[in-house]
Amino acid sequence: MRMLTDFDKHLLNYIQTNLPLTSRPFAEVAKELGTDETTVLERLAWLKSHGYIRRIGPFFDSARLGYVSTLAALKAPPECIPAIAAAINRYPGITHNYEREGEYNLWFTLLTADQNQQEKILDEIRAMPGVSKLLSLPAIKKYKVSVEFQL
Amino acid sequence: MHLDELDKRIIAAMQEDFPLIAEPYQQLAKKIGITEEELLLRLNNFRQGGQMRKLGAVLRHREVGYNANALCAWLVPENRIDEISRIMVDNPAVTHCYARVTCPDWPYNLYTMIHARTRDDCHNIAGTLAELAGLNQYIMLYSTHEWKKASMRYFPEYADS
Numbered sequence: 001m002r003m004l005t006d007f008d009k010h011l012l013n014y015i016q017t018n019l020p021l022t023s024r025p026f027a028e029v030a031k032e033l034g035t036d037e038t039t040v041l042e043r044l045a046w047l048k049s050h051g052y053i054r055r056i057g058p059f060f061d062s063a064r065l066g067y068v069s070t071l072a073a074l075k076a077p078p079e080c081i082p083a084i085a086a087a088i089n090r091y092p093g094i095t096h097n098y099e100r101e102g103e104y105n106l107w108f109t110l111l112t113a114d115q116n117q118q119e120k121i122l123d124e125i126r127a128m129p130g131v132s133k134l135l136s137l138p139a140i141k142k143y144k145v146s147v148e149f150q151l
Numbered sequence: 152m153h154l155d156e157l158d159k160r161i162i163a164a165m166q167e168d169f170p171l172i173a174e175p176y177q178q179l180a181k182k183i184g185i186t187e188e189e190l191l192l193r194l195n196n197f198r199q200g201g202q203m204r205k206l207g208a209v210l211r212h213r214e215v216g217y218n219a220n221a222l223c224a225w226l227v228p229e230n231r232i233d234e235i236s237r238i239m240v241d242n243p244a245v246t247h248c249y250a251r252v253t254c255p256d257w258p259y260n261l262y263t264m265i266h267a268r269t270r271d272d273c274h275n276i277a278g279t280l281a282e283l284a285g286l287n288q289y290i291m292l293y294s295t296h297e298w299k300k301a302s303m304r305y306f307p308e309y310a311d312s
Contacts, residue, residue, distance in 0.1 A: 004215075012215070015208045021191050021198070023174055037173060044208075045171050052215055055302055056208045057169040058194065060162060064202045065154065065305055071251065071262070085298035092307070097299035100222065100292040104257075107222065107292065111303050135254045137262075141232075143248040144240040147209055149217055149266065 004052070007035070009151040011043055012052065016148045019056070062111050068118050069111045070138040072125070073104035080130030081106055087128055091121055104135065154202075156309070157185070161193055162202075163310035166302060217266045219293070221273040223280075224259035226288035232261060235284045239263050244276045259290070 004012075010033055020028045026044070027037040047053050062069050076084055081099055088094055088108055097108040112118040118136075126134045154162075160183055170178045180190040197203035212220065227235050232250055239248045239261070247264040263280070267273045270293060277291055304310070 012208070012210060016210065017205055017207045019207045021176075021194055021206065023176065023187065023191075025175065026171075026173065041171050041173070048171070050214075051211055054209045054211045054300075055169075056171070058162075058165050058197070058206045059204045059209065060197070060202055060303075060305060061204050062303060062305075064200070065162065067303075067305070071249075073257075089299045092304065094299055095301050095303050097297075098222075098294040099296035099298060100294050102290065102292050104292075106298075108299070135257050137251040137254070137257075139249040139251050141236075141250040143236040143250070144245065145204065145247055147212075147246050149210055149212060149215055150243065151215055 003050075004151070007033070008043060008047060008052075011040065012047065012151050015044065015056070067111045067113060068115050068138075069109060070118060070122075070136045071107065071109050072122060072134060072136045073107045074125065074134040075104050075132045076106060076130040078105070084125075084128050084130055088125055093117075093121070104133075157183075158193060158197075159306040159309040160311070161185075161190065162197075163304070163306045165194075166304050166310075212266055216268055219267050219270040219273045221265045221270075221277065221294070222292040223263045223265055223277050224290050224292065225261040225263070225284075225286055226258050227261045227284075227286060229260070231284075235261065235286070238284045239280055242276065242280060244272075245280075258288075 014029060014033060019025050022028060026040045030037045030040045085097055085106060088097055093111040095109050095111060099105060100107050110118060110121060122134065122136055125131065164179060164183050169175060172178060176190050177187045180187045236248055239245050244265050244267050245263045246266050249262050250260060251262055253260050265273050265276050267276060281289060
């Protein structure tokens with residue numbers, strides 16, 4: 001964090017939402033930030049290779065692409081969690097998997113092409129050794145999805 | 152909007168690393184086998200139609216100084232859920248806010264992700280939200296370990312070569 005210059009912070013704030021859909025998007029970003037295209041490209045490459053940027057590109061709305069999603073939580077003894085987490089992570093539709101404090105100690109999100117596939121995977125996870133209970137909490141309404149951080 | 156085969160190929164291709172070069176769409180279009188104009192047009196349609204939420208960068212929140220995150224589950228009276236959500240989403244620390252189904256031993260029906268610099272900050276933000284919304288039943292689920300965080304790869308069957 002200390003290594004980020006003021007320019008880096010401006011660039012990161014800007015690039016979080018404003019990548020233009022034009023032939024020379026980085027030239028436009030540069031113009032906005034009062035610099036040149038090469039500087040923008042070099043800094044972005046640096047910020048990406050140093051782990052500040054996870055991904056650049058389009059972010060899609062899974063439901064509008066026809067995918068079905070849920071947030072699931074399970075209860076398992078702490079010593080079983082590493083093996084369960086690893087087994088869960090093998091499904092490609094698992095995008096987030098976090099160990100959390102509380103009665104339900106593993107929380108993950110699952111995206112599948114349809115409902116049947118979701119139920120099949122959740123049944124398989126329910127049957128894993130150590131899993132005593134599993135909740136599936138699909139969203140009814142999404143009020144905000146905005147993974148942006150002001151620096 | 153119905154997605155045709157080309158839409159799916161574009162979506163699959165755009166989940167690869169975005170080229171950090173002067174003309175990135177040109178390179179992507181070439182890989183997909185279409186013109187840059189066609190690619191920009193389709194991406195624009197995805198944006199208009201809401202299939203694309205955003206075009207830009209997602210940061211690693213820990214690396215940029217947001218070290219704490221809590222999933223906060225709230226028990227909200229059903230008839231106040233829209234009103235309370237508005238209070239929640241107005242707070243910039245709240246990155247996600249969803250109403251979700253309940254389960255027999257799990258009564259919470261509204262979920263917010265709170266990102267902040269420290270755990271104390273998360274705690275205070277939730278306290279402020281509770282006060283503003285007039286809620287007293289909620290739990291903070293702090294993450295203790297990240298086992299996976301990945302971008303979804305949509306339509307993998309259309310990701311060629």
